[in-house]
Amino acid sequence: MRKELIAMILAGGQGSRLGVLTKNLAKPAIPFGGKYRIIDFALSNCINSGVDTVGVLTQYQPLLLNSYIGIGIPWDLDRVNGGVTILPPFIKGKQGEWYKGTANAIYQNINYIEKFDPEYVLILSGDHIYSMDYSRMLSFHKSKKSAATIAVIEVLPSEASRFGIMNTDDDGSIIDFEEKPEKPKSNLASMGVYIFNWRILKKYLIDDAGNSLSKNDFGKNIIPFMVRNGERMHAYPFKGYWKDVGTINTLWEANMDLLEYNPKLNLYDKSWRVYYNNPALPPQYIAQSSYVSSSVISEGCMVYGDVDHSIISTGAYIGEGSIVKDSIIMPGSIIGDYVEVNKCIVAENVTIGNGSKIGLNTRNMGSSKKLPITVIGQNIFIKENSIIERGAIVDCNYEEKTDIKKKAEEALA
Amino acid sequence: MNDVMGIIKTGGIYEGLKELTISRSSAAIPFGGRYRIIDFILSDMVNSGIRNVGVITQNNYHSLMDHLGSGKEWDLDRKKDGLFILPPYVTTKNSGWYRGSVDALYNNISYIRRSIQKYTLLSGSNSIYNTSFDEMLDFHIAKKADITVMYKKMDFMDRANLSKYGIIDMNNRSRIVDIEEKPKNPKTLNVLMDVCILERELLKELVEEAYSRGRYEWVKDILIEKFNKLKIYGYCYQGHWDYIDNIKSYYNASIDMLKSSTREELFPANRPIYTKIKDEPPAKYKGSSRVINSIVADGSVIEGEVINSIIFRGVNIKKGAIVKNSIIMQNTVVGERSELDCVILDKDVCINSEKRIIGQSNFPIALPKKMVI
Numbered sequence: 001m002r003k004e005l006i007a008m009i010l011a012g013g014q015g016s017r018l019g020v021l022t023k024n025l026a027k028p029a030i031p032f033g034g035k036y037r038i039i040d041f042a043l044s045n046c047i048n049s050g051v052d053t054v055g056v057l058t059q060y061q062p063l064l065l066n067s068y069i070g071i072g073i074p075w076d077l078d079r080v081n082g083g084v085t086i087l088p089p090f091i092k093g094k095q096g097e098w099y100k101g102t103a104n105a106i107y108q109n110i111n112y113i114e115k116f117d118p119e120y121v122l123i124l125s126g127d128h129i130y131s132m133d134y135s136r137m138l139s140f141h142k143s144k145k146s147a148a149t150i151a152v153i154e155v156l157p158s159e160a161s162r163f164g165i166m167n168t169d170d171d172g173s174i175i176d177f178e179e180k181p182e183k184p185k186s187n188l189a190s191m192g193v194y195i196f197n198w199r200i201l202k203k204y205l206i207d208d209a210g211n212s213l214s215k216n217d218f219g220k221n222i223i224p225f226m227v228r229n230g231e232r233m234h235a236y237p238f239k240g241y242w243k244d245v246g247t248i249n250t251l252w253e254a255n256m257d258l259l260e261y262n263p264k265l266n267l268y269d270k271s272w273r274v275y276y277n278n279p280a281l282p283p284q285y286i287a288q289s290s291y292v293s294s295s296v297i298s299e300g301c302m303v304y305g306d307v308d309h310s311i312i313s314t315g316a317y318i319g320e321g322s323i324v325k326d327s328i329i330m331p332g333s334i335i336g337d338y339v340e341v342n343k344c345i346v347a348e349n350v351t352i353g354n355g356s357k358i359g360l361n362t363r364n365m366g367s368s369k370k371l372p373i374t375v376i377g378q379n380i381f382i383k384e385n386s387i388i389e390r391g392a393i394v395d396c397n398y399e400e401k402t403d404i405k406k407k408a409e410e411a412l413a
Numbered sequence: 414m415n416d417v418m419g420i421i422k423t424g425g426i427y428e429g430l431k432e433l434t435i436s437r438s439s440a441a442i443p444f445g446g447r448y449r450i451i452d453f454i455l456s457d458m459v460n461s462g463i464r465n466v467g468v469i470t471q472n473n474y475h476s477l478m479d480h481l482g483s484g485k486e487w488d489l490d491r492k493k494d495g496l497f498i499l500p501p502y503v504t505t506k507n508s509g510w511y512r513g514s515v516d517a518l519y520n521n522i523s524y525i526r527r528s529i530q531k532y533t534l535l536s537g538s539n540s541i542y543n544t545s546f547d548e549m550l551d552f553h554i555a556k557k558a559d560i561t562v563m564y565k566k567m568d569f570m571d572r573a574n575l576s577k578y579g580i581i582d583m584n585n586r587s588r589i590v591d592i593e594e595k596p597k598n599p600k601t602l603n604v605l606m607d608v609c610i611l612e613r614e615l616l617k618e619l620v621e622e623a624y625s626r627g628r629y630e631w632v633k634d635i636l637i638e639k640f641n642k643l644k645i646y647g648y649c650y651q652g653h654w655d656y657i658d659n660i661k662s663y664y665n666a667s668i669d670m671l672k673s674s675t676r677e678e679l680f681p682a683n684r685p686i687y688t689k690i691k692d693e694p695p696a697k698y699k700g701s702s703r704v705i706n707s708i709v710a711d712g713s714v715i716e717g718e719v720i721n722s723i724i725f726r727g728v729n730i731k732k733g734a735i736v737k738n739s740i741i742m743q744n745t746v747v748g749e750r751s752e753l754d755c756v757i758l759d760k761d762v763c764i765n766s767e768k769r770i771i772g773q774s775n776f777p778i779a780l781p782k783k784m785v786i
Binding site: 033034035073074261267268273274275276278280281282283284285286287288290291292293294295296297298299307311313 | 445446447485486671673676679680685686687688690692694695696697698699700702703704705706707708709710711712714724
């Protein structure tokens, strides 16, 4: 059945800059904002924009992502015609091959796209936090009669060299594109949201696949090549909240943004719900002994301790006398009694033993804003009365190391 | 329990629940922050492995139907069996109105006949409990019973307070020797829980027989009528059970959820209670909030003070407001500096700024849906 527009979500990346958080799961599957996973934003944007055919390209650690997305019921993407399809790499002819780059991943799924014979293809990243109406971008694309439209957002000039930077002329047409330039000529950053005329993109993908020197990447190869070739390309300015959560710092910041009095990303907008896979847990319980301020807490949590300026995710437990501050506690983690957690990301299903101090400021590291973030990896068990220094990244069970840490504690005392 | 079908009766009218049942049947009353009362029995059935459930509806069943939908949330949107909603209907033979639960069953006799399970679990829809019915079925089979009814020994209650229930007396082998419906002086402390197991064929026969004699009540016209002739056994339920038939019992059952022992019994990890999903974001506690000993559902935004209360999904407690010992249902707004104590606010109620509503714990004030104060 023919579709005007279909979406392809690139969800295969490892997200190596997130280190221990992506040890067992792909970046788009990382929990966010108390009850979501990062990919929920792209999937919800699709369905809220009326895009009902979505291919999700997975490669790195896809198990959780695959079972999480399933047949797309939570996003209303379980469709008779279209819906969500997980597209892992597969064997073709005698041998299989991995997705070599973002463009190559789309190239290898030309057959999937052709099945819907679309006029336009929307290419998305599964690792951005934003709410965006793609249907408006499509109208823009059509009105400009563009071959490709790239959504852009203004970033701080100091940060511009982290992004793909677009140089446009007055009518918004792209005259130059540089991926992570040292000396950016503008501050219009690519959001990794592209609409292509499928027939034109297909030609470039096939050419690119035949080029052994290419990195098979949209940002590095396809888009610069199209610009050089003089294709009609436009930048679509986006004004809302958008955040690339590719690093520990940006992931923490994006979560903390939700704690503002009126966050720029409005999760409470009933006409633009962010959907998620619901775990059927009872409501949260806030006990007599707790003090909760400026925080976001999700279903199934039990809070007996103090929570200040933090995100407490689905099914987490905060024990009595504990203090959680400026932190993200991911789903199912248990913080014991009399634990201090300070500026920390605690990944899923972690247990922190009673009396531990996580993110302890052992040396004077200056003001709170600049302090490094402490990260505790998934499924880790931290023994009672452990001390984890500020900025530490814990990626294995901490039991065996506690003796050393105890000495550190004694030394501190 | 593959060989059991479930039937849930949701028909009754409860005068004592008036404020909460203006626009819905009692089974659809919101409960516990994100549930409706029917979620408990329906989830209990599903968690016991029952895959064929009929829900008999009568009064104001729009909101119940909206809640249940295709049964997707309970995993009952099946090709084989699944969820069947059974509202009254008019034919040449019936009036389009159920005269009692037996009449309702008779009108849906073809659903009962068409089902293929050997046993039927027949239940009301006013109970809050979390159980699996496997043991009760084993008991039923081991006793070679005709009917097994579940009961609760209310030894923690004064006998005089039991006269609103059905009361059973049993011999030492658990066989029922007497049943009283709403007795003035209850003979025992054994209260019927409005749930029983019997073979589907027997249910069909009993319903057809009672109907042919113009008798329409399950307890009065079948259980009481038959306990001499049939082997009716009592199966004792040990866990937490609340029966909701008036505002006070609703209030007490709700506030009881603030005890961790109650929450542990109602929400064990291996038997979740399913409900309709609303896709709410997490709850947000803004700067000046103070929350003590309360249950808070997702999607709510809390800026004021909440003490010993149940806050449902999407509720907004504004700055300076104080909510104590109260139950605040979905999407209700409590305005700035308002004060509530022992109050039940139904869905979509709006309390403006600086209002004060004070009830008593043994006489809570209930405000109906969409009221503006």
